[in-house]
Amino acid sequence: MTGTTSRVLLRIWAYLVVAFLFFPIAIVVLYAFNSSNVQAWPLPGFSTQWFTVAWHDNQVRDALWLSVKAGLISTAIALVLGSLASFGVHKFKFFGRETISFLVVLPLALPGIITGVALNSAFSFAGVGLSLMTIIIGHATFCVVVVYNNVLARLRRVSGSLVEASMDLGARPWQTFRLVTMPSLTTALVSGALLAFALSFDEIIVTTFTAGAQNTLPLWIFGAIRLGQQLPEVNAVVLVVLVVTILPVAISTRLTGREGIQ
Amino acid sequence: MTASPMSVDTLPQGVGRSVGATGGFAGALWRRPWLRGSLTLAPPLLWLGVIYLASLAVMLLTSLWSVNPLTNQIDRSWTLANFQQIFTGTYLVIIARTLVMAIAVTATTAIVAFPLAYYMARVASTRSRNVIFTLIVLPLWASYIARVYAWIVILQKGGTLDWFFAKVGLPEPNIGYTNIAMWIVYSYIWLPYMVIPIFGALERIPPSYLEASADLGAHGATTLRRLILPMALPAFAAGSIFTFSLTLGDFITPILVGGAGSSFIGNVIYSNIGVAGNLPFAAALAVVPIVIMIVYLIGANAAGASREVS
Numbered sequence: 001m002t003g004t005t006s007r008v009l010l011r012i013w014a015y016l017v018v019a020f021l022f023f024p025i026a027i028v029v030l031y032a033f034n035s036s037n038v039q040a041w042p043l044p045g046f047s048t049q050w051f052t053v054a055w056h057d058n059q060v061r062d063a064l065w066l067s068v069k070a071g072l073i074s075t076a077i078a079l080v081l082g083s084l085a086s087f088g089v090h091k092f093k094f095f096g097r098e099t100i101s102f103l104v105v106l107p108l109a110l111p112g113i114i115t116g117v118a119l120n121s122a123f124s125f126a127g128v129g130l131s132l133m134t135i136i137i138g139h140a141t142f143c144v145v146v147v148y149n150n151v152l153a154r155l156r157r158v159s160g161s162l163v164e165a166s167m168d169l170g171a172r173p174w175q176t177f178r179l180v181t182m183p184s185l186t187t188a189l190v191s192g193a194l195l196a197f198a199l200s201f202d203e204i205i206v207t208t209f210t211a212g213a214q215n216t217l218p219l220w221i222f223g224a225i226r227l228g229q230q231l232p233e234v235n236a237v238v239l240v241v242l243v244v245t246i247l248p249v250a251i252s253t254r255l256t257g258r259e260g261i262q
Numbered sequence: 263m264t265a266s267p268m269s270v271d272t273l274p275q276g277v278g279r280s281v282g283a284t285g286g287f288a289g290a291l292w293r294r295p296w297l298r299g300s301l302t303l304a305p306p307l308l309w310l311g312v313i314y315l316a317s318l319a320v321m322l323l324t325s326l327w328s329v330n331p332l333t334n335q336i337d338r339s340w341t342l343a344n345f346q347q348i349f350t351g352t353y354l355v356i357i358a359r360t361l362v363m364a365i366a367v368t369a370t371t372a373i374v375a376f377p378l379a380y381y382m383a384r385v386a387s388t389r390s391r392n393v394i395f396t397l398i399v400l401p402l403w404a405s406y407i408a409r410v411y412a413w414i415v416i417l418q419k420g421g422t423l424d425w426f427f428a429k430v431g432l433p434e435p436n437i438g439y440t441n442i443a444m445w446i447v448y449s450y451i452w453l454p455y456m457v458i459p460i461f462g463a464l465e466r467i468p469p470s471y472l473e474a475s476a477d478l479g480a481h482g483a484t485t486l487r488r489l490i491l492p493m494a495l496p497a498f499a500a501g502s503i504f505t506f507s508l509t510l511g512d513f514i515t516p517i518l519v520g521g522a523g524s525s526f527i528g529n530v531i532y533s534n535i536g537v538a539g540n541l542p543f544a545a546a547l548a549v550v551p552i553v554i555m556i557v558y559l560i561g562a563n564a565a566g567a568s569r570e571v572s
Contacts, residue, residue, distance in 0.1 A: 003482065006482070007385050010377055010380060010381040010385050011381060011385065011386075013377045013378060013381065014377070014378050014381040014382065014386070014394060017374060017378045017453075018378075018394060018397050018398070020450070021397065021398065021401045021450075021453065021454070022397070022401065024409060024412030024413055024416060024450065025401065025404060025408075025409070025412065027412050027415055027416055027422060028408055028409075028411065028412045028415070031415055039415065039418070039420070039421075040420040040421070041420065041421055041422045041424075041425045042425065077309075080305065081305055081306040081309050082306070084302050084303065084305050084306050085303065085306035085307075087302050088299060088302040088303035088306070089303075091298075091299070091302070092295065092298075092299035092302075092303075094299060100303065100306075100307065103307070103310050103311075103314075103315070104306065104310065106310075106314070107310075107314055109503070109507065110507065110511075110551075110552065110555065111507050111508065111510050111511020111512070111528075111551050111555070112511055112512075113511040113512070113513060113528055113531055113532075113548060113551070114318075114321075114511060114548050114551060114552060115314070115317075117321055117531060117535065117544055117545055117548040118314070118317035118318045118320065118321040118548070119313075119317050120535060120541065121317065121320045121321040121323075121324040121541060121545050122313075122316065122317035122320040122321070124324075124336070124541055125320045125323075125324065137313060140309070141309070141310070141313060141314050144306065144309070144310070195403070198403060202405045202406055202407065202408075204406065204407055204514060205511070205512070205513070205514065208513075208532070209535060218405070218406075218407045221407050221411070222407060222514065222518070225411060225414065225518055226517065226518065234411070238405070238407070238408045238411050239408075241405040241407065241408055242404055242405045242408040244405075245403055245404050245405040245408075246400055246403065246404050246405075248403070249399065249400060249402075249403035250400065253396055253399065
């Protein structure tokens with residue numbers, strides 16, 4: 001169908017685009033090991049000193065710790081809420097089921113700034129001060145959809161006849177859930193949790209409006225870039241955030257293939 | 263799950279009890295599917311309803327309030343002043359600029375994505391298709407701030423681009439901190455959102471359609487124009503929902519990559535909440551992307567985008 005010349009051109013284009021996608025990422029990786037404190041290309045030499053500097057910077061440590069706490073707790077909440085929503089939508093046919101899917105997806109489909117301003121308005125209205133809790137509320141809200149997508153995709157693939165067979169063999173509902181349903185969902189849950197954590201750990205738009213004076217790691221990076229300060233440290237911290245976001249999706253594609261990451 | 267005639271769900275209550283031999287709370291739940299359904303769905307619905315939808319409602323209310331200039335407190339008396347202000351020249355220009363950026367970015371990603379998606383779906387071997395797919399998805403999830411920062415480093419004075427231009431003997435490009443830089447960054451960052459749905463759509467076109475088109479004497483270009491592009495249209499619409507929505511609501515790139523003339527909806531909202539402390543006006547301005555996205559979603563739905571997303 002496609003002529004030889006077009007095939008070759010298409011292949012070249014594909015490789016160029018993939019190279020374009022990875023070129024900036026490679027640059028970030030190289031800059032993290034820049035031995036100089038001047039941000040100019042080509043880099044004069046390589047060193048790991050800025051990782052040490054960043055590690056001993058209390059602001060960076062506090063931001064890292066806040067991001068980890070927010071990520072873990074939001075992921076836990078998203079796991080519970082996302083699985084429940086996917087069970088409910090998968091298992092029960094009822095009026096308004098589409099509305100629930102829509103509602104779960106909405107926080108990720110609408111621009112993040114809307115979620116951010118909405119939560120900020122609500123906290124201001126209710127007189128709730130911005131704290132770790134408000135960050136978590138924001139993160140959990142948009143992380144639910146990641147778990148929901150992963151678990152729902154799996155539930156649709158796992159045949160209902162397994163559950164029926166288990167019931168026919170006399171297993172109680174709870175036994176069936178524990179011994180049949182859960183094991184088939186494990187990788188989907190792990191993958192959903194990893195992606196939710198990555199999403200939370202890197203989130204910056206909603207967090208800006210729910211964090212107040214606190215800094216998560218991305219907020220610290222944002223502030224430092226704006227002020228043009230501590231850029232060698234920023235290089236190192238950016239690489240850490242990059243790795244924390246890429247590893248989960250790499251593991252997740254191994255676990256579930258194309259199922260839940262789209 | 264559809265209940266087969268033998269499934270426990272359809273048995274009379276007494277039989278269900280003897281089959282499962284379930285008593286107590288679990289049994290009560292099992293015999294009342296509506297109760298199980300409600301208990302399963304209540305927590306996520308409460309969370310999203312109470313926290314998310316209610317917050318959106320409060321934001322809409324807030325957009326109809328104002329800030330008392332003397333006390334800096336929010337004055338909760340109704341006014342349309344925020345929206346009147348939005349419809350004055352300055353803000354209309356900002357909204358138009360944001361829309362132009364969103365359209366430019368959407369068009370760029372569509373043009374870059376299509377040949378790649380076509381290669382993946384119709385030319386590449388299964389193995390290299392899977393490899394490329396993974397290579398498209400990885401940057402999509404890679405840290406957003408890291409990818410923006412990468413472009414600051416590349417485009418700034420003395421950065422990688424300057425070095426490259428000097429090597430080839432061209433004058434300094436000087437595009438750091440401009441709207442052109444923002445266009446490059448957005449097109450880069452949202453590109454995978456466009457590739458994935460188009461790839462999916464092209465993968466689903468039955469080979470027999472292409473053969474039929476060739477048998478009927480259509481050239482490659484005719485097949486592309488009359489068959490492949492129309493069949494991929496819903497996927498373009500689906501991808502554009504992301505590129506459009508994400509560009510409308512972003513403030514990181516205008517602040518970090520943009521320059522003096524880079525007032526966009528996102529960073530104006532941001533500065534109204536931060537520096538200016540005018541939450542009601544920020545809330546009113548946040549209504550603009552909502553309205554644009556609702557109009558856009560209706561249009562995209564008409565093009566069949568929802569089939570591609572779900």
